[in-house]
Amino acid sequence: MGATYVTVAVRNPAKTDRAWEGKFRADAGILNSIVPRWHLNEVEIRPEGTRKFEVADGSVVDMDIGTAYLDFLGETVLGTVIFADDDTEPLLGLLAQRNAGMEYDPATRRFKPIPHxxxxxxxxxxxxxxxxxxxxxxxxxxxxxxxxxxxxxxxx
Incomplete structure (x- = not known):
């Protein structure tokens, strides 16, 4: 089964005219959205702190986090974003999906509305x-x- 991608605009909450738009893979396996650091720097989103994350190989790493508006599928949410390496694929996390009132269904590879x-x-x-x-x-x-x-x- 292939991955599903959605167009997401990442905007700086302090400077809403600053945005980067890209294709994000829908992922229900992560909570926060992941954005390559280069794109967050481009829209002047700065790290606000660090958190520990477990990565695919089981190791725990410290990663920078920040706050951004995420615009996708006609909805806008304010959420935590993880500053990833520049070559990392952008991922739309579960919290952004749920806060937008949507849930990704991997069986149909579509987003479906859910009630708040x-x-x-x-x-x-x-x-x-x-x-x-x-x-x-x-x-x-x-x-x-x-x-x-x-x-x-x-x-x-």
Missing amino acids: ILNPRRPVRLARDLDRGRAVESDTAPDNPAATSRRRRDDG
Whole structure:
């Protein structure tokens, strides 16, 4: 099965008129997108720090990271990019795909839309509760006895 490529414009968040456009291989096996350092330098994106990454041979290396706008398939996301060697193939990572509301399906070799999901079973901090100096679960969370008892107290 062959690889799928998508055209991505990489833009500098501080200077949005600065962009480089290239073909990126869709890759669900990496989280952050990988861009050759030369192209990031070209649009004046500078490293903001380093992170440790495990590479294909199992070794761990320190790599520079930065932030860029990634424009692809009609969507724009702000994400972390990895500064790679100049001869490295650009890769569109899973986080950029998901943040754009898309998922790469390797069986069909196409992107498909996915919904953005807020997990209703996890605590959600509400602004009114943070103002009171406490964090509570959302009133709309299913199976949330605390929310039910709180509503009863508030009602009366």
